[in-house]
Every structure is written in C-alpha cells, then in structure tokens.
Amino acid sequence: CRVRHYKFDVVMKNTTRLCSSKPIVTVNGRFPGPTLYAREDDTVLVRVVNKVKYNVSIHWHGIRQLRTGWADGPAYITQCPIQPGQNYVYNFTITGQRGTLLWHAHILWLRSTVHGAIVILPKRGVPYPFPTPHEEVVVVLAEWWKSDTEAVINEALKSGLAPNVSDAHTINGHPGAVSNCPSQGGFTLPVDSGKTYMLRLINAALNEELFFKIAGHQLTVVEVDATYIKPFKTDTVLIAPGQTTNVLVTADKNTGKYLVAASPFMDAPIAVDNRTATATLHYSSTLSSSPTTLTNPPPKNATAVANKFINSLRSLNSKKYPAQVPLKIDHNLFFTVGLGVNLCPTCKAGNGSRAVASINNVTFVMPTTALLQAHFFNISGVFTTDFPANPPNVFNYTGSGPANLQTMNGTKVYRLKYNSTVQLVLQDTGIIAPENHPVHLHGFNFFAVGRGLGNYNSKTDPQSFNLVDPPERNTIGVPTGGWTAIRFRADNPGVWFMHCHLEVHTTWGLKMAFLVDNGKGPNESLLPPPSDLPKC
Numbered sequence: 001c002r003v004r005h006y007k008f009d010v011v012m013k014n015t016t017r018l019c020s021s022k023p024i025v026t027v028n029g030r031f032p033g034p035t036l037y038a039r040e041d042d043t044v045l046v047r048v049v050n051k052v053k054y055n056v057s058i059h060w061h062g063i064r065q066l067r068t069g070w071a072d073g074p075a076y077i078t079q080c081p082i083q084p085g086q087n088y089v090y091n092f093t094i095t096g097q098r099g100t101l102l103w104h105a106h107i108l109w110l111r112s113t114v115h116g117a118i119v120i121l122p123k124r125g126v127p128y129p130f131p132t133p134h135e136e137v138v139v140v141l142a143e144w145w146k147s148d149t150e151a152v153i154n155e156a157l158k159s160g161l162a163p164n165v166s167d168a169h170t171i172n173g174h175p176g177a178v179s180n181c182p183s184q185g186g187f188t189l190p191v192d193s194g195k196t197y198m199l200r201l202i203n204a205a206l207n208e209e210l211f212f213k214i215a216g217h218q219l220t221v222v223e224v225d226a227t228y229i230k231p232f233k234t235d236t237v238l239i240a241p242g243q244t245t246n247v248l249v250t251a252d253k254n255t256g257k258y259l260v261a262a263s264p265f266m267d268a269p270i271a272v273d274n275r276t277a278t279a280t281l282h283y284s285s286t287l288s289s290s291p292t293t294l295t296n297p298p299p300k301n302a303t304a305v306a307n308k309f310i311n312s313l314r315s316l317n318s319k320k321y322p323a324q325v326p327l328k329i330d331h332n333l334f335f336t337v338g339l340g341v342n343l344c345p346t347c348k349a350g351n352g353s354r355a356v357a358s359i360n361n362v363t364f365v366m367p368t369t370a371l372l373q374a375h376f377f378n379i380s381g382v383f384t385t386d387f388p389a390n391p392p393n394v395f396n397y398t399g400s401g402p403a404n405l406q407t408m409n410g411t412k413v414y415r416l417k418y419n420s421t422v423q424l425v426l427q428d429t430g431i432i433a434p435e436n437h438p439v440h441l442h443g444f445n446f447f448a449v450g451r452g453l454g455n456y457n458s459k460t461d462p463q464s465f466n467l468v469d470p471p472e473r474n475t476i477g478v479p480t481g482g483w484t485a486i487r488f489r490a491d492n493p494g495v496w497f498m499h500c501h502l503e504v505h506t507t508w509g510l511k512m513a514f515l516v517d518n519g520k521g522p523n524e525s526l527l528p529p530p531s532d533l534p535k536c
C-alpha cells in the first residue's frame with residue numbers, strides 16, 4: 001500500500017448547460033469533479049483549498065474512516081467548515097474496502113456541483129470476483145439548475161415551501177439534447193463490438209432517485225456501495241442519491257448507437273418531474289450520421305421495476321467475501337422518518353407554517369461547534385444524548401395523515417457502546433406526500449436485512465429477515481409508506497451522521513447522529529484530531 005496525494009482547489013467556474021451560463025462552485029474547475037483513485041489499504045491525503053466565498057467541507061461518502069472521524073467531512077458534525085482562504089488536509093486510510101464510492105461537499109447545497117467519483121481498486125494481484133472487464137468507465141449522474149442552488153434553497157427556507165426541482169438531470173455533467181436546447185451534446189461512451197465494459201454508476205443528484213437504462217443492452221450488476229453482490233442481469237438499475245452501482249455491459253451488437261437514459265423514479269421533492277438525461281453508447285464502427293436506437297425509461301413511480309431491482313440484491317457472501325451479519329442484537333431501534341410542519345409566523349407563503357422533516361419526531365438542529373470536537377474535548381452544551389430509541393408517539397400508518405404533524409427541535413445523538421450491535425428499523429411515515437427516503441449512515445456499512453410495506457410488525461416481520469446474504473450498503477431507500485431494517489456493528493468510535501440523502505430533506509432536519517464510545521483495546525479509540533482541523 002502507498003500514500004496518495006491529491007489537491008482539491010475549490011474554485012468558481014463559469015459553466016454552460018441548457019444553453020445558459022452561470023458561475024458554479026467546483027473542484028479544480030471541473031463538473032463533475034476529478035476522480036480520486038486509490039487501492040485497498042492505501043492512505044489518501046487530500047489538501048482542500050477553499051478559494052470561494054462559501055464555507056466548504058468535503059465528505060468521502062462510504063469510506064469507513066476507522067478511528068479517523070476527523071476526515072469524514074460533514075460540516076458541524078465531524079469538523080468545522082474550511083473557511084474562505086483556509087485549507088485542510090483530509091488524511092485517511094482505506095481499510096478493507098474496494099469498489100466505487102463518491103466524494104461530495106457536505107455543507108449548504110454545494111454538493112450540487114462539488115462531487116466526483118472515488119475508485120478503489122482491489123489490492124495488487126487480487127482479481128475481481130467476476131471476469132475482468134475490457135475497460136472501466138465512471139458514470140456520474142447528477143442534476144443541473146439554471147439558477148444558483150444556494151438561492152434555490154434559501155428562497156425555499158424563507159417561504160417555508162418546497163424548493164424548485166432542478167432543470168435537468170446529467171450524465172457525466174451533460175443533460176444531452178433537450179427540446180429547449182437541442183444543440184447541446186451529451187456524454188458518449190465508445191465501445192468495441194464483443195468487449196465487456198464495467199460502468200461505475202454514481203448518483204450524485206441532490207434530490208432525485210434515478211432509473212438507469214441502455215437501449216438494447218442488458219446490465220449485469222456486480223457491486224453496490226463498494227461491496228460485491230451476486231451478479232444478476234437487469235435492463236434497469238435503480239440508484240438513489242449517495243448510492244453507487246457497478247454494472248457489466250457487453251457490447252453484443254455489431255454496430256450502432258444506443259440511447260443511455262437516466263430518469264427520475266419519483267416526483268421529488270413535491271413536484272412533477274419528467275426530465276430524462278441522455279447519453280449515447282457508440283460502437284466504434286458506426287458512422288456518426290446513423291440513427292440512435294431509443295429506449296423508454298420506466299414511467300415515474302414505477303414501483304414494480306424498483307422493487308424487482310431491490311429484491312434482486314444479495315451479498316456475494318463467498319468464502320473470500322463473507323457477509324458478517326450481526327445475529328445477536330444489543331440495540332433494537334425503531335426510527336420513523338418523514339416530513340412534518342413547524343410553526344413559522346414569518347413564513348407568509350406557508351400560511352404561518354413551514355415544511356420540516358424529522359426522525360422520531362426530532363427535527364435535528366445543526367450545532368455551531370462540531371459534535372466530534374464537543375465529544376472529544378468534553379465541551380458541554382453542544383448536544384444531548386437523549387435521542388429516542390422509538391418515536392415518542394406510537395406510529396401507526398393508515399395512509400392518511402395524523403392530526404399532529406408537529407416535531408420537536410434538538411441536537412440529539414444516540415449513544416452506542418463500542419462493538420455493540422444494532423438493528424435499526426426505518427419506518428417511512430409518508431404523511432404529507434409519497435416520499436422515498438434514501439438514508440445514509442456515515443462510518444459504517446450495514447446489512448439491509450428486511451423491507452416491507454405498511455407498518456413494521458416487530459413480531460412477524462423479523463421472521464422473514466435475510467440474515468444469510470443481505471446486501472451490504474451505506475445508503476438505503478426507505479420505501480414510501482413502508483419500512484426497511486438494517487443491522488450493523490458499532491466498531492468505529494466517533495460521531496457518525498445519519499440522514500436522508502435527498503438534500504432538501506436533510507436541510508429540513510431529517511438527520512441525527514450516533515455517538516460510538518471508545519473501546520478498551522489498543523486500536524479501539526478515536527485518534528486525536530490533526531493539527532490543521534478547521535476552527536469554528
């Protein structure tokens with residue numbers, strides 16, 4: 001293993017999409033940002049230099065950060081932001097992980113343009129557990145707003161209403177031709193007939209779960225969230241913000257051009273959304289004038305397509321890559337996730353109330369000192385450890401809204417002993433609108449052991465849990481009006497954020513944190529902070 005050095009200059013860059021230009025926040029002037037390459041067990045040092053007017057922090061989404069929470073990146077959770085003119089070196093070792101992940105800004109809505117791929121290759125000489133592809137291609141899915149995204153969310157927070165949806169989706173930074181800007185090109189994926197390619201799909205969109213499809217070609221899914229799964233074939237991939245999926249695609253035609261489409265799964269946040277981003281798979285022998293074979297993306301809210309994909313996911317669970325699912329559970333947690341309302345006398349557009357979101361009826365309030373610093377240096381008054389293990393009001397999903405949607409505010413964490421095991425059932429409340437919540441846990445991978453519609457039944461549902469080969473992930477979609485159950489081992493000391501990866505829901509408060517105590521052993525404590533850790 002070796003040490004890899006990267007320099008991320010956070011700079012403004014004037015960028016044109018949809019036939020209009022605006023300055024955006026970028027890393028090294030690029031959208032999407034540069035790919036970070038490493039190998040399993042490498043140490044990575046990224047110097048982030050903030051040359052913009054915003055506070056900045058970068059998160060290495062899915063990297064476990066064993067004992068190095070200081071490098072995790074969520075602003076005010078594990079670090080104070082890097083202020084304009086300042087810099088910070090994220091220093092972490094990639095332990096026992098290989099595959100595709102993503103990095104992204106973890107403050108404000110900067111993630112909309114500040115994101116990129118992380119590619120972790122297996123240790124030297126260790127092959128993939130599937131045939132080595134001819135070539136690997138990173139495919140980043142995202143969104144594009146014509147207006148400034150900070151203005152979009154600030155406007156929404158003032159009014160109390162939902163923010164505007166984006167103006168387009170993008171594939172590797174490009175929406176493809178759309179009716180109001182037909183001249184704009186899309187991303188092209190050149191292929192040779194007979195060869196197999198691995199696409200490293202990443203959903204970096206702020207607010208949209210996406211379907212991904214290639215006309216005329218089957219996709220073989222081999223990995224999700226940088227963990228191997230049992231390969232299966234599908235023509236459509238479902239991918240939520242924060243998730244990554246590796247697929248193999250064999251160029252089994254002789255010639256031609258084939259449409260690649262990324263389209264929204266649901267109406268999100270609470271608005272109609274029909275936009276599809278397009279790219280082209282282009283056989284090398286094909287004339288550029290020849291027509292493109294089209295494909296119909298699944299219709300919006302195609303739950304059957306989504307469920308089929310999700311239910312096909314199984315851990316590889318081989319001798320070399322065993323699924324170590326916790327069987328004995330120390331903490332049995334039940335969290336409701338959903339939207340609600342708070343009183344807001346100044347919100348004229350919201351009739352004196354504003355949209356909020358919560359977990360167990362707690363709308364998380366961001367602290368002004370980073371939680372990890374408060375924890376490490378014993379600074380009191382920053383957070384409380386009374387995050388409820390169950391919702392204060394027993395939740396019963398009936399399909400219609402309860403009388404009381406009010407939430408309480410707090411900076412509450414849930415405390416876990418080192419190496420204790422956790423089962424967490426995430427129950428969607430689906431009260432205000434159909435919502436699918438892709439929930440991301442920092443610092444851990446977890447096993448997705450069960451999933452269902454309606455109310456979770458703690459007596460009968462566990463009987464059908466998959467404890468043998470459940471998929472291992474870091475981000476999981478909680479289905480609309482349903483639940484998902486995850487299990488993990490709290491073997492990483494520190495403070496770990498958990499939140500909905502739809503940025504609008506995070507902003508509204510659908511977030512909390514776990515505090516994992518130090519263990520007693522020599523390698524079971526949080527390391528001390530680096531000397532350049534940003535000050536608040």
Ligand code: C2O
Nearest residue numbers: 059061074242440
């Ligand atoms: Cu990818 Cu806390 O985020």
